[in-house]
Amino acid sequence: MKPKLLLYQPRCLFFTMPLGPLAVASAVNRDRVQPIIIDGRLDADPVAVVEPHLDEAVCFGVSVLTGAPIEDALRVSREVKARRPELPVIWGGWHPSLFPLEVLAEAECVDVVVCGQGEATLRELVECYLDGWGVAGVAGIALRVDGEPRMTDARPLVPYGELPAADYSLLPVERYFARKKRRQLDYVTSVGCHYRCRFCADPAVFKRQRSAIPLDRVVEELAELAFRFGIEDVNFQDETFFSSRRWTVDLATRLIERGSRFSWAATMRADQGARLTDDDFLLLARSGLRKLLIGVEAGSSRMLERLGKDITLNQIETVARYSQKHDIAATYPFIFGIPGEQPADVEASLRLARRLKSMNWKNTTPFFFFKPYPGSKLFNDVAAEGFKLPKTLDEWSRFDYVTTSSPWVSDADVQRVRMAGFFSQLGWSRPRWWAMPVQALARLRCRTGNYRLPVEKAVIEHLQPPLPLA
Numbered sequence: 001m002k003p004k005l006l007l008y009q010p011r012c013l014f015f016t017m018p019l020g021p022l023a024v025a026s027a028v029n030r031d032r033v034q035p036i037i038i039d040g041r042l043d044a045d046p047v048a049v050v051e052p053h054l055d056e057a058v059c060f061g062v063s064v065l066t067g068a069p070i071e072d073a074l075r076v077s078r079e080v081k082a083r084r085p086e087l088p089v090i091w092g093g094w095h096p097s098l099f100p101l102e103v104l105a106e107a108e109c110v111d112v113v114v115c116g117q118g119e120a121t122l123r124e125l126v127e128c129y130l131d132g133w134g135v136a137g138v139a140g141i142a143l144r145v146d147g148e149p150r151m152t153d154a155r156p157l158v159p160y161g162e163l164p165a166a167d168y169s170l171l172p173v174e175r176y177f178a179r180k181k182r183r184q185l186d187y188v189t190s191v192g193c194h195y196r197c198r199f200c201a202d203p204a205v206f207k208r209q210r211s212a213i214p215l216d217r218v219v220e221e222l223a224e225l226a227f228r229f230g231i232e233d234v235n236f237q238d239e240t241f242f243s244s245r246r247w248t249v250d251l252a253t254r255l256i257e258r259g260s261r262f263s264w265a266a267t268m269r270a271d272q273g274a275r276l277t278d279d280d281f282l283l284l285a286r287s288g289l290r291k292l293l294i295g296v297e298a299g300s301s302r303m304l305e306r307l308g309k310d311i312t313l314n315q316i317e318t319v320a321r322y323s324q325k326h327d328i329a330a331t332y333p334f335i336f337g338i339p340g341e342q343p344a345d346v347e348a349s350l351r352l353a354r355r356l357k358s359m360n361w362k363n364t365t366p367f368f369f370f371k372p373y374p375g376s377k378l379f380n381d382v383a384a385e386g387f388k389l390p391k392t393l394d395e396w397s398r399f400d401y402v403t404t405s406s407p408w409v410s411d412a413d414v415q416r417v418r419m420a421g422f423f424s425q426l427g428w429s430r431p432r433w434w435a436m437p438v439q440a441l442a443r444l445r446c447r448t449g450n451y452r453l454p455v456e457k458a459v460i461e462h463l464q465p466p467l468p469l470a
Contacts, residue, residue, distance in 0.1 A: 001034075002032065002034040003056055003057070003130060004033065004034050004035075004036050004053050004056045004057045004058065005025065005028055005035040005057070005058060005059060005126055006036055006050060006053055006054075006057045006059070006060045006061065007021040007024065007025055007035060007036065007037045007038070007060075007061045007062075007063070008021075008038050008039075008050065008060065008061065008062045008063070008076055009021055009039040009063055010062065010063070010065075010069035010070075010072040010073040010076070011040040011046075011068075011072040012041065012065065012068060013068075015041060015179040015180055016186050016235075016237065017171060017176050017185070017186040018037060018063065018171070019166070019186055019187075019188055019237060020063040020093060020118070022037065022166050022167070022170060022171060023166055023188075024092070024119050024123075025037055025167070025170050026163075026164050026165065026166050026167040026170070027119035027120070027123050027163055027164050028126050029123065029127065032126075032127075032130055033058060033126055033130065035170060037170055037171060038050055040072055042172065042175055042179075047076055047079045047080075050079075050080065051083065054080065054083055054087065057084070057087055058130055059087065059088040059090055059125065060077070060080050060088070060089050060090070061089075061090040061092060061114075061122065062076070062077060062089070062091050062092070062093075063093040064091050064093040064094070064095045065093060065094050066095040066373070066374055066396060067396070067397065067399050067400050068397060068398075068400065069397075070095060070393055071394075071397040073091070074109070074393060074397070077091075077109040077110060078109045081108075088111045088125075088129060089109055089110050089112075090110075090111065090112045090113070090114060090125065091103060091107075091113050092115075092118045092121075094201065094205070095374070095396065096113040096115070097113075097115045097116050098201060098204065098205065098374045099374065099396075100113040100115050100141075100149070100151065101142055101149040101150075101151065103142075104144055104149035105149050106392060106393050107393060111143065111144070112125065112135060112141050112143045113142040113143075114140065115142060115205075116140060116154075116157075116205050116206065117155070117157055117158060117191060117206075119158065119163050120140075120155065120163075121138065121139070121140040121155055124138050125138055125141070138152060139152055139153045140152065140153075140154060140155030157191075157209050157211060159211045160189075160190055160191050160211040160212055160213050161211070161213045161214050161217065165221055166187075166188075168185075168225060168229070173185075173229055177229075182232055182233060183229065183231055183233065184232065184233040184234070185229060185233070185235070186234075186235050186237050187225070187236055187237065188236065188237045188238055189212055189213050189218050189236060189238055189241065190210055190212035190213065190238045191211055192206035192208075192209045192210040192211060192239070193206065193210055193239045193240050194209075194240070195208070195240065195269070196310065196377075197295075197308050197309060197376075198307055198376060198377035198378045198381075199297075199307055199335065199370070199372070199373060199376050199377075199378050200376055201375030201376050202239060203377070204375035210240070210243060212243070212247070215247055215250055215251060215254070218251065219251070219254045219255070219258070222234065222255075222260070222262075223260070226261070226262055231262045232262055233262055233263045233264065233265070233290070234262055234263075234265075235264070235265050235266075236264060236265065236266040236267070238266065238267060239267060240267060240272070241266035241267045242266065242269065242272040242273065242276075243272065245272070245275055245276060245280070249280055249283060249284075251287070252283045252284050252286070252287035253287070256283075256286055256287050260287070260288060261288075262288060263288040263289070263290040264287075264288050264289055264290065265289070265291040265293070266289070266292065266293070267292070267294075267295075268292045268293070268319070269294070269295065269311060270294055270295075270296065270311040270312075270315040270316045270318075270319050271310065271311045271315050273292070273294065273318070273322065273323075274314075274315035274318040274319055276322065278325070281322040281323070281326045281328070284326075284328070285326040285327070290329060291329040291330065291362075292323060292328060292329070292330045292331070293330070293331045293333075294319060294330050295309075295332075295333055296333065296334060296352065296356070297309060297333065297334060298335065298338070298348075299313070299334070299345070299349035299351060299352030299353065300344065300345040300348040300349065301313060302345060303340075303341060303345045303348075303349070306338060306340055307335070307338065307378075308377065313352070316332075316352070316356075320332075320355075320356055320359055323359075323360070324359040324360050329360060330356070330363050330364075331364045331365075331366065332353070332356045332357075332363065332364070332365045333366050333367075333368060334349050334352075334365060334366070334367050334368065335368050335369070335370050336349065336367060336368070336370065336409065336413070337369045337370040337406050337408045337409030337413070338370045338408065339370070339378070339381070339382055339385075346413065346417070350417070350424075353365040353420075353421070354424050354428075354446055354447075357424050357425065357428045361428055361429055362430075363428075364425065365421070365424060365425070366421070367418070367420075367421040369409050369414065369417075370406055370409070371400070371406050372387065416449075416451070419445075419454065420449075422454075422457055423442040423443075423445045423446050423454075426438065426439060426442040426456075426457075426460070427439050427442030427443035427446055428443070441456065442456070
């Protein structure tokens, strides 16, 4: 029996397939090790799922996001160490990549941190463990040397097309379909991002580099996956899917030529969408594009500049009109409470959100309240100004970038923005004859800013409580 590489996805509140663990599992030498992915979101007692594999395990890897997943990652890592103290525990993912030395200084159950892109690094670590070698010479990690956390040399970004294809047979794909309530496959064609958004940690981790899979390989892989799993929809999880107009137009053309039957969704920047033509959008819609995620973030030029978005209000309007014309739904996130935001900026964002929502009832305009994400430029700015950072992993586990506990947002503004978001979504929701009076009242509330006595909100949330975010 081959030794096992155990990879754990901590619990969180969404059911996107664990593409990080899947990528590193697919890159190891399968002739020497058997990768097993355990997802804490799928099982009531993930430790009980992990335990039977521990005797044959060569190491235990965990992919960790900042926030609530840290608590579960710590709990399971400690349980693993309690059962097999000598087994190497490796953390990777966003939070350890941003704070590798801090993780090792506090979490005695973690032996090694993988920083940034992990496929080549974990493959090398596994080989070292199998052959009984030390790992101090492995690039792209942090580890303890004489009891002190130390970094090794950085590992260059491996071109994404040189890495093995994701092996979805390592996942219980049908269980994810069941949780999603549709046969939707998560898939990624690239890693990294060229842009400089000041609220995003990607520039700190990937140094504004981006690498993509060649188009021919993407088309072949999607065709095989669609046949194998009966896919109805593909959710492209790239940070900036539309980085190349030619690439995405050619992809749409190839999907049409192949007679692909699945729909698809992807991320798009407003400037990328504005560079496309009306014919391009028609082609994308014909190929199955059903939804875009377009990070608007703010409705005033001043705040867009503050955020380093490098987009304009005219570009947002252009891509919104194209999407409306071709009935492509869009999600337009907004961020409120950015340091330096003025009342006029808030009103501009609320007006733009109403405009975008009213263009298509399928559009959504989720509202978030700014909390500086570790590694981002704005995080560094506010830290220099005295913003108190979490100091322990326990504190980081309660750090939630969608919460409202921020010194830049007053309770009154939080309440007003929440009300505006709720009634905007209700007012321009799917037209139904029986809901028309409530929808009309919601639109009136949005236009006048009068949210007093929101009886309809209380009733709706009693019947359908809002989901928590983490």
